[in-house]
Amino acid sequence: MSLFSIHSRVGVGLLAVAFSLPSPGFAASSGTWLQTRDSNPFALASGLPLAPAIPQEGRWQFDVTFNVANTELAQFRDGASLVFDAETHESRISAAHAFNERWSLRASLGYLTIGDGFLDAPVERFHRAFGFDNGDRGQLGTTAPVIEVRDTGITRYALDKASSGSGPLLIDLTRQWQLSDQHLFGIALGGKLATGSVRRLTDSDSSDVSLSAFSMMAFGERLDLGIRAGMLLRSGNHLLEEHARDQVPFAGIVLRYRLGDKWSAWLQSDAHGALHRRLPDFLGGTANQLNFGLSRRLGNASELQVTLAEDLPALHSSDVALTLNWRMRTGQ
Known part of the structure; x- marks a missing residue:
């Protein structure tokens, strides 16, 4: 069974449960999604969109995000073959504005650094604590960063030295419908420059x-x-262009549970289809990043979010x- 089939079945099941539960009222429309994507740099280089951002009418929402991802594999x-031994650091600023109760616009720009990083030892200890041997570092005999396809x-x-630069500019326009006090539906048109x-x-x-x-x-x-x-x-792709797919499906599910007035717990899945043909799974397979998060409100206008993500399937x-994200809203 494919990952997207699983996502579809889970989504249908959650919807069935959702409509059977009593719902006294809809919480604030903004802030339901985490500011996360697949941290694979080949995915970050694409136009895969961020999850929806829906500020309240006439207000702004700003997200300042820092992400660190560490991978070593062959x-x-x-x-075809892939050797990947690198750590990526992405800094991202996003600004969204709701013109009225229906339409909102967001722009997001990131800066990516690829190098040797500092997470090798913590990642190895984390995997060993749960008995996962595929997290061991230093097995390739390489000196990070090394990326070769x-x-x-x-x-x-091929990349064999530290690299950094601006990422793509992401823009999305969102139209939403408030179907009831507790249910919102929307569509988003995104673009990547x-x-x-x-x-x-x-x-x-x-x-x-x-x-x-x-x-x-x-x-x-x-x-x-x-x-x-x-x-x-996708059109005009020059990164692994011989293998690049022109159409890539994506999907996501998020659950947020408020633990009190200030704290919330999150579970978010960000999945997408294969970005490339006839390449190893890291580049040519369906991918999913499963995010576990905690957030804390800082006053009435901002929130700090911290997430840990694992690859599923591995x-x-x-x-x-x-990922560390600071979310700020105007007019609160």
């Missing part, structure tokens, strides 16, 4: 467009549920990712 498939003896991409570098692995040089639909529901004052699904269309996305 994979092979049908004459080969196909039939030809090097398709190439503002980074293929050589530095911060951009694919493509012009991408995405279209997605999402639904958010609240149950009482504590539990929020969100689901989304969409399609990414070795299809970044091994371990940590």
